[in-house]
Amino acid sequence: MAVYTEVDDGALGSFLQKYDVGQAISFKGIAEGIENSNYLLDTTSDRFILTLYEKRTNAADLPYFLGLMSHLATKGLPAPLPISDTAGNALQTLAGRPACMISFLQGVSTACIGESHCAEVGTALAHMHTALADYSPNRTNSMGLGAWAEIINMVKDEADSIEPGLKNLIEAEYAFLQAHWPTGLPTGTVHADLFPDNVLFTGGKITGLIDFYFACTDMLALDLAICINAWCFDDAHAFDAPRAKRLVEMYDTYRPLTPAELDALPVICRGAALRFLLTRLYDWLNPVKDAVVSRKDPQDYIKRLKFHQQVKDAAEYVV
Numbered sequence: 001m002a003v004y005t006e007v008d009d010g011a012l013g014s015f016l017q018k019y020d021v022g023q024a025i026s027f028k029g030i031a032e033g034i035e036n037s038n039y040l041l042d043t044t045s046d047r048f049i050l051t052l053y054e055k056r057t058n059a060a061d062l063p064y065f066l067g068l069m070s071h072l073a074t075k076g077l078p079a080p081l082p083i084s085d086t087a088g089n090a091l092q093t094l095a096g097r098p099a100c101m102i103s104f105l106q107g108v109s110t111a112c113i114g115e116s117h118c119a120e121v122g123t124a125l126a127h128m129h130t131a132l133a134d135y136s137p138n139r140t141n142s143m144g145l146g147a148w149a150e151i152i153n154m155v156k157d158e159a160d161s162i163e164p165g166l167k168n169l170i171e172a173e174y175a176f177l178q179a180h181w182p183t184g185l186p187t188g189t190v191h192a193d194l195f196p197d198n199v200l201f202t203g204g205k206i207t208g209l210i211d212f213y214f215a216c217t218d219m220l221a222l223d224l225a226i227c228i229n230a231w232c233f234d235d236a237h238a239f240d241a242p243r244a245k246r247l248v249e250m251y252d253t254y255r256p257l258t259p260a261e262l263d264a265l266p267v268i269c270r271g272a273a274l275r276f277l278l279t280r281l282y283d284w285l286n287p288v289k290d291a292v293v294s295r296k297d298p299q300d301y302i303k304r305l306k307f308h309q310q311v312k313d314a315a316e317y318v319v
Contacts, residue, residue: 003029004288005037005052007095015094018085021045035213047104048083052097057213059098064139065212066090066100068189075131078208080105105208107200118231118243120206121199122250125227128209129220129255132189141216143275145181148174151278158285162298173305177271182264190223191215195230221261224251225268228317229276229304237303244317265314273308277301
């Protein structure tokens with residue numbers, strides 16, 4: 001989450017008149033995340049998250065995202081529910097941006113990740129994939145393998161300013177992945193961004209899965225690879241095998257992985273690492289002026305990518 005677009009009191013008041021949620025009590029921006037503008041909104045009736053969708057988010061995709069959240073919430077998963085106004089509309093316009101108010105979920109993201117958190121994430125990810133098996137809309141992964149070439153072209157000339165040799169590393173890795181990217185694996189609706197700041201815990205249990213704005217139709221194993229990257233490295237960016245073991249084994253308990261998925265997991269983990277290296281690198285090199293946003297260090301994912309390049313068998317993730 002982040003804040004790129006400011007909302008004044010008058011605009012907020014007019015916006016809330018469409019809803020049966022009372023009057024605003026407090027309204028403050030949330031700096032975490034990178035894609036959209038997010039505010040924590042307290043009213044006389046409840047607490048909500050108000051999101052303004054910025055230029056990176058295709059407005060045509062919003063019904064897909066909002067429908068997905070509603071689908072999960074109605075199936076009992078801890079996903080936020082889009083709030084409709086008195087006319088039945090969830091998608092609005094505010095401050096010149098598409099906007100939506102969603103339910104507030106209790107819990108906090110954790111900065112001290114342990115094996116129990118990873119077990120919870122693996123379980124939740126499997127349940128989410130199962131619950132979305134009958135979500136019929138499809139959306140192409142806008143940040144899939146085919147999109148990386150354009151980002152590489154935008155960052156390669158400055159990449160070595162972050163780390164010497166980074167340009168060559170990125171280009172060689174992309175060539176490898178183009179030649180080895182798996183096909184024919186089980187596909188479905190994936191979150192594609194289930195990082196620790198998008199998972200809320202209460203008493204060690206997951207009470208919120210949020211920020212579905214990269215969700216798409218892709219390999220289910222891609223979600224698992226993203227989670228391995230996001231959850232299974234320590235503060236020094238060294239791989240934490242016990243965390244990975246708990247994450248993968250709990251996922252496999254509730255949605256068994258196929259032999260082909262396991263065989264392909266090291267390559268998919270490399271692809272997931274490169275994807276986030278590229279987008280973090282672009283954001284690091286192109287900060288948005290006056291935006292309230294916490295930038296992510298691309299060097300974190302250089303280290304992850306180099307680790308995955310040494311992995312030859314998926315067993316190394318679960319020993």
